[in-house]
Amino acid sequence: MARSLAERLRAHEQQKARLAEQEAKLKADERKARTRQLIQAGGLIDKAGLLELDPNTLYGALLSLRDRAGDPEQLRQWTALGGRAFAREARQALEGKEAIVLAFPASLGRDATTALRGIGFRFKRARRRHQHRARHLARAANSPDEGRRSS
Secondary structure, eight states, X not given: OOOOXXXXXXXXXXXXXXXXXXXXXXXXXXXXHHHHHHHHHHHHHHHTTOTTSOHHHHHHHHHHHHHHTTOHHHHHHHHHHHHHXXXXXXXXXXXXXXXXXXXXXXXXXXXXXXXXXXXXXXXXXXXXXXXXXXXXXXXXXXXXXXXXXXX
């Protein structure tokens, strides 16, 4: 049985609205991804110790970097250097720390999980437990940075 013109028009308008919603969501997702990428780039500039440079100097350095980024050998060298630096920093961050694991028989309330997150615990969904790495208290008491909160 044929649908009336009004029904077809209403279905068409609903489809247009759904497509408009999908398009808006895609644009918002793209904007969030770009914002994340820009924040990461800024973090890397800070991590490399370049944030203190004059903006003109930093921009000139980045333009020079862009000009050399076309060389595959240069990219390989930069990738290896960055990978080694990240691995070294990760090892240093974990040095002298031990795993702390908290498992509870039932789910915790939002306030408790927020408090645990606030002191550095992360919830591991697959194992249903909270984990954190921290300096051992006996070692921390003898360390030069005694009194500072471990992370």
